[in-house]
Amino acid sequence: MNKQQLFENIQKKQSFLCVGLDTDIKKIPPHLLSGENPIFTFNKAIIDATADFCVAYKPNMAFYESLGVDGIRAFEETVAYLRQHYPDQFIIADAKRGDIGNTSEMYARSFFDHIKVDAVTVAPYMGEDSVKPFLLYPEAWVILLALTSNKGSHDFQLTEDKDGERLFEKVLRKSQEWASDEQMMYVVGATQGKMFVDIRKYVPNHFLLVPGVGAQGGNLKEVAMYGMNNQCGLLVNSSRAIIYADKTERFAEAARQAAQMVQLEMAGYLKERGII
Numbered sequence: 001m002n003k004q005q006l007f008e009n010i011q012k013k014q015s016f017l018c019v020g021l022d023t024d025i026k027k028i029p030p031h032l033l034s035g036e037n038p039i040f041t042f043n044k045a046i047i048d049a050t051a052d053f054c055v056a057y058k059p060n061m062a063f064y065e066s067l068g069v070d071g072i073r074a075f076e077e078t079v080a081y082l083r084q085h086y087p088d089q090f091i092i093a094d095a096k097r098g099d100i101g102n103t104s105e106m107y108a109r110s111f112f113d114h115i116k117v118d119a120v121t122v123a124p125y126m127g128e129d130s131v132k133p134f135l136l137y138p139e140a141w142v143i144l145l146a147l148t149s150n151k152g153s154h155d156f157q158l159t160e161d162k163d164g165e166r167l168f169e170k171v172l173r174k175s176q177e178w179a180s181d182e183q184m185m186y187v188v189g190a191t192q193g194k195m196f197v198d199i200r201k202y203v204p205n206h207f208l209l210v211p212g213v214g215a216q217g218g219n220l221k222e223v224a225m226y227g228m229n230n231q232c233g234l235l236v237n238s239s240r241a242i243i244y245a246d247k248t249e250r251f252a253e254a255a256r257q258a259a260q261m262v263q264l265e266m267a268g269y270l271k272e273r274g275i276i
Contacts, residue, residue: 001090001118002139003182003207007231009055009088014267014276016232018056018092018209019259020239021046021078023063027244029251039067039074042251044081046243049256053263056090056235057082058209079115090235091117092143092209098123098130105133112137119143121187121209124171128178135179142184146171147199149189149212172202181206188227190218190236196226204229211237213262220262224269232275238262 001009010016023039032038047057059078064071082089097107097120104122111120112134119141122131134142147157147168157168165173175184181203188199190212199208208227212218213236220236227234242262246254270276 003231006055006090006207009090010232010270011276013053013055013263014270015053015055015263016234016236016266016270017054017259017262018058018090018235018237019046019050019054019242020094020211020237021057021059021063021243022239023059023074023243025067027247029247029249031249037070037074037077039064039071040077040081042243043074043078045252046255047078047082047086049252050242050259051086051089053256053259054089056092056237058092058094058237058239060239061093061095076115079117083116090119092119092121092235093117094121096121096123096145097134098126100126101129101133104130108134108137112140119185121145124175128174131175131178135183138183140183142179143209144171144175144184144186146186147188147192147195149191149218153189169198169202172199176203185209185235187211190220190223193219193222194226196223200227200229205231205233207233207235209235209237211239213238213241220265221269224266228269228273228275230273230275232270232273236262236266 021043023042028042032041035041059075064075082091093111111117121143124144159167185207188208190210210223213220242255242258245258
């Protein structure tokens with residue numbers, strides 16, 4: 001999915017919601033555990049309930065890898081189900097990969113050749129040669145970690161060099177030499193608030209993947225106010241607040257209601273900016 005297609009889908013659905021499929025076997029409704037494939041069964045129900053209100057899904061690989069072969073199978077089945085039944089959805093593998101070139105080449109091959117997701121999150125710490133292998137797939141996206149929402153982001157990402165440039169700013173500036181806004185996005189945590197103004201000085205036209213709304217305390221209004229551009233430029237992720245809105249047999253219905261509430265709020269911000 002290219003940038004224009006993603007923007008058109010945002011306009012059509014009046015939403016820039018990404019639902020995070022952080023599916024924890026210990027948190028899904030107990031009645032699913034007796035089934036043959038509880039993770040996929042849960043994901044399928046969540047997807048069917050929320051697809052009307054979102055434009056993207058983001059499975060977090062740690063939740064699937066923690067279950068070994070069964071978890072990887074559930075992840076692959078989830079991607080295949082989305083491809084078959086909801087081909088307009090943008091699929092992000094939240095893997096935070098990034099290693100020396102030949103290793104990154106294998107990661108890229110796994111996600112883009114084998115599983116065929118649209119995007120993968122990548123850590124930039126090892127520099128250009130660790131990111132480039134992911135960019136060899138012209139129809140796929142790299143989503144580079146820039147400024148995250150966790151407390152530890154202050155340990156490195158906000159440190160300044162002798163010229164006063166912060167590390168996340170250097171990541172934004174330097175990485176634009178590797179790819180354009182047609183193939184690269186950035187992760188910026190929702191809890192960063194007004195920092196989106198600084199982010200947009202460096203990457204005014206890029207899409208930003210924004211985790212941290214909902215259970216992590218990020219403010220959607222602030223994200224839209226400071227982070228939105230004239231093509232929206234945002235994919236705001238919500239995971240726990242949607243997929244675990246209820247732990248009974250009505251979990252899918254509750255997830256649908258939670259996603260719809262977010263979508264309605266997003267539609268308001270899109271209308272305010274004249275995007276829809």
